[in-house]
Amino acid sequence: MSDFAAATNLMRAALKRAGAAQNGHGETQPQAVATPPAPTASREEMSAHFVRELKELGGKAVVVDSPQAAIDAIVEFARVFEVKSAAIGEGARTDLQPLSEALGRNGVAVFSVAQAPEEKRAELRARVASADAGVVEADFGVAASGTLVFVPTPARPRSLSLVPPVNIVLLRTDYLLPNLAALMSALGVDAMRDNPVAFVTGPSRTADIEKRLVRGVHGPKTLYAVLVRSGRD
Amino acid sequence: MMRPPEAESFFADSRKAVGDTDLRRKLEGAVGRHLEQVEIVAGAFPQYEQEKVAARRIKEEAISRLPELLEQLRRNLEAKGARVFFAGDAAEARNYIVDLGRKNAVKLAVKGKSMATEEIELNHALQGAGIEVVETDLGEYIVQLRGERPSHIITPAIHLSKEDVGKLFEQKLAAPYTNVPEELTVVARARLREKFLAADMGVVGANFAVAETGSIVLVENEGNGRLTTSLPEVVVAVMGIEKVIPRASDLSHFMEILGRTATGQKLTTYVNFVNGVRRAGELDGPRELHVVILDNGRSQMLADPVLREALYCLRCGACLNVCPVFRRIGGHAYGTTYPGPIGSIISPSLVHEGQAGHLAFASTLCGACKDICPVKIDIPRILLHLRWRATEGDIAVKWPQAAHRVRTGAKLTARLFAAPSLMRALSRAASVLLRPFARDGYLSWLPPPFNGWTQSRDFPLFGGTGNRVAGAKSAPVEAGNTGSGPTGSRDAGQRHDPEAHETEQAHQ
Numbered sequence: 001m002s003d004f005a006a007a008t009n010l011m012r013a014a015l016k017r018a019g020a021a022q023n024g025h026g027e028t029q030p031q032a033v034a035t036p037p038a039p040t041a042s043r044e045e046m047s048a049h050f051v052r053e054l055k056e057l058g059g060k061a062v063v064v065d066s067p068q069a070a071i072d073a074i075v076e077f078a079r080v081f082e083v084k085s086a087a088i089g090e091g092a093r094t095d096l097q098p099l100s101e102a103l104g105r106n107g108v109a110v111f112s113v114a115q116a117p118e119e120k121r122a123e124l125r126a127r128v129a130s131a132d133a134g135v136v137e138a139d140f141g142v143a144a145s146g147t148l149v150f151v152p153t154p155a156r157p158r159s160l161s162l163v164p165p166v167n168i169v170l171l172r173t174d175y176l177l178p179n180l181a182a183l184m185s186a187l188g189v190d191a192m193r194d195n196p197v198a199f200v201t202g203p204s205r206t207a208d209i210e211k212r213l214v215r216g217v218h219g220p221k222t223l224y225a226v227l228v229r230s231g232r233d
Numbered sequence: 234m235m236r237p238p239e240a241e242s243f244f245a246d247s248r249k250a251v252g253d254t255d256l257r258r259k260l261e262g263a264v265g266r267h268l269e270q271v272e273i274v275a276g277a278f279p280q281y282e283q284e285k286v287a288a289r290r291i292k293e294e295a296i297s298r299l300p301e302l303l304e305q306l307r308r309n310l311e312a313k314g315a316r317v318f319f320a321g322d323a324a325e326a327r328n329y330i331v332d333l334g335r336k337n338a339v340k341l342a343v344k345g346k347s348m349a350t351e352e353i354e355l356n357h358a359l360q361g362a363g364i365e366v367v368e369t370d371l372g373e374y375i376v377q378l379r380g381e382r383p384s385h386i387i388t389p390a391i392h393l394s395k396e397d398v399g400k401l402f403e404q405k406l407a408a409p410y411t412n413v414p415e416e417l418t419v420v421a422r423a424r425l426r427e428k429f430l431a432a433d434m435g436v437v438g439a440n441f442a443v444a445e446t447g448s449i450v451l452v453e454n455e456g457n458g459r460l461t462t463s464l465p466e467v468v469v470a471v472m473g474i475e476k477v478i479p480r481a482s483d484l485s486h487f488m489e490i491l492g493r494t495a496t497g498q499k500l501t502t503y504v505n506f507v508n509g510v511r512r513a514g515e516l517d518g519p520r521e522l523h524v525v526i527l528d529n530g531r532s533q534m535l536a537d538p539v540l541r542e543a544l545y546c547l548r549c550g551a552c553l554n555v556c557p558v559f560r561r562i563g564g565h566a567y568g569t570t571y572p573g574p575i576g577s578i579i580s581p582s583l584v585h586e587g588q589a590g591h592l593a594f595a596s597t598l599c600g601a602c603k604d605i606c607p608v609k610i611d612i613p614r615i616l617l618h619l620r621w622r623a624t625e626g627d628i629a630v631k632w633p634q635a636a637h638r639v640r641t642g643a644k645l646t647a648r649l650f651a652a653p654s655l656m657r658a659l660s661r662a663a664s665v666l667l668r669p670f671a672r673d674g675y676l677s678w679l680p681p682p683f684n685g686w687t688q689s690r691d692f693p694l695f696g697g698t699g700n701r702v703a704g705a706k707s708a709p710v711e712a713g714n715t716g717s718g719p720t721g722s723r724d725a726g727q728r729h730d731p732e733a734h735e736t737e738q739a740h741q
């Protein structure tokens with residue numbers, strides 16, 4: 001085994017010996033990097049942009065006015081797409097209990113994966129693996145790219161947006177951000193240190209065969225985002 | 234194990250590839266579709282240039298602060314329960330991971346796409362220890378089933394058609410033949426999902442490692458990287474030392490350019506943070522997380538102020554797609570883990586210490602790679618620098634005899650081109666003498682020492698326009714010394730020339 005400290009010291013020596021990089025552009029001094037200014041788009045404009053982007057990627061998206069309208073939309077979606085079983089966790093911003101009950105009343109076998117004690121893990125994992133859908137609330141959305149941002153915790157584990165072939169996602173429009181730079185500040189360093197954060201932009205895809213686009217190779221093939229108007233505009 | 238890349242085999246393989254019109258058709262089709270998409274997406278983003286500059290600056294900062302950033306990364310990873318191992322070379326990295334597999338009684342390992350694990354030839358070692366290894370990126374899975382290496386760092390199966398894949402799945406997976414990419418993908422998804430659920434170990438690379446937060450960041454489209462790091466009990470990430478970046482917020486700049494330049498997407502589908510081990514009550518995530526930080530020649534690059542710039546590389550693959558050499562010969566002919574322009578500058582340091590120097594000469598220095606590179610790496614400048622180092626003898630280049638002849642011929646040809654009156658006189662004479670051998674005003678065979686030219690392209694006969702589109706020769710007999718033409722017999726004679734040098738240094 002190579003010693004870590006010895007290795008970094010060798011690198012130090014190498015850097016010192018060689019002096020400044022000669023890269024034809026002149027080495028730039030470390031400095032704060034300017035980020036493009038966040039477009040001052042209204043929440044409505046951002047929602048519309050988000051929906052357009054996600055649809056272009058092959059996802060589905062709607063904007064609704066209230067939590068009840070979101071529940072209605074999801075129940076209808078489950079009926080059309082024949083979702084018979086769904087895994088769910090706790091919401092990031094919203095209480096998902098009413099949604100869970102509404103799905104249950106409409107013939108979907110909903111089960112919670114929030115808090116999986118070690119002795120129940122194997123069984124729960126198997127259930128998620130055979131579930132038709134995962135239902136989860138996104139922590140943030142990025143309008144510019146139609147990106148859903150998840151900060152998974154034991155109360156809403158990452159499998160929800162990863163393992164089942166259909167992913168149903170709730171997103172409050174007051175957590176929409178114009179672009180990635182704005183997301184970085186909203187998300188914060190601690191969230192990116194402590195959680196298996198994922199930025200998800202559209203359904204899983206591949207272009208590995210002749211560079212032709214195919215959706216749903218490993219992650220969800222069907223992605224349905226319901227944007228709920230909330231907060232002041 | 235991979236054979237060391239030598240000039241001899243490179244000449245032979247690339248000559249064969251140039252004559253392979255089927256390969257050319259597949260490459261051009263896929264690369265063409267790809268570049269169109271990249272242009273559209275990048276062109277529609279006004280901040281593209283600005284973000285490239287930002288990304289470049291971050292890489293400059295990261296590499297100049299490498300030792301302290303790696304130390305910070307390690308502290309933060311360990312604070313979250315991950316274990317960090319520094320591997321000085323490929324063997325150390327391999328042994329560590331194989332040991333890990335043994336200790337945990339691993340039977341099945343799934344892998345996310347990772348060039349670093351290709352570099353250390355991990356699959357071979359794991360299989361040697363009785364561990365089944367399955368590549369899960371669709372392209373990697375395809376080349377693994379074929380027993381090949383990836384031919385492109387982003388699109389490993391770019392050299393194959395959908396029919397090739399259909400036949401492969403029929404043969405190896407007993408799936409009914411189809412050439413529809415959607416159906417082929419469904420077959421692969423079902424097979425690989427079983428593997429994901431059964432695997433005891435997950436192995437991935439890293440696109441970035443954030444020092445500030447101790448995060449390994451994976452950027453991918455399929456979701457296989459996320460599955461590989463979420464489901465198995467033991468997860469290992471293998472990263473080159475150059476992957477570390479200072480701050481989490483730096484990521485937004487890389488994200489804005491990486492998808493656009495690598496695959497023509499605004500943003501790659503998944504950006505995953507691998508952050509420590511499973512927490513109490515958590516359904517998924519590994520029980521053990523290991524991060525292998527790999528040097529394997531990289532700190533040698535650090536010590537070379539010109540070559541150091543190559544450590545900024547994001548492995549986006551863009552320079553391969555625009556390279557006229559790569560587009561003619563494909564990835565396999567390079568004989569290295571990393572093909573294309575970036576491969577030609579890093580292979581002598583990384584994979585094959587002090588070897589593969591001949592690749593620095595396999596470039597026209599056209600500069601297309603430099604123009605497209607999202608972190609503005611001046612690849613032509615580094616190629617020239619490596620040529621210089623090769624002539625100084627600190628990178629070994631073993632030239633085959635054939636190369637010597639090619640270059641003698643090229644030198645003479647160059648002199649002729651430089652003396653127009655002599656050239657005119659000679660080719661007028663030649664056009665009379667050689668007319669019986671010409672087709673459409675082009676000669677497909679010239680006598681030695683000029684045959685270096687005609688081995689892979691036709692020579693314009695005097696009076697021709699000389700602007701025929703450069704292309705591969707279709708007749709394979711002329712592409713190699715098969716002994717069926719005049720080239721063959723003459724070459725056979727020359728092979729016994731006692732004057733000929735087996736090897737020589739590049740500066741001759």
Ligand code: SF4
Nearest residue numbers: 546547549550552606
């Ligand atoms: S050298 Fe530049 S263009 Fe080539 S793979 Fe690396 S980052 Fe991409």
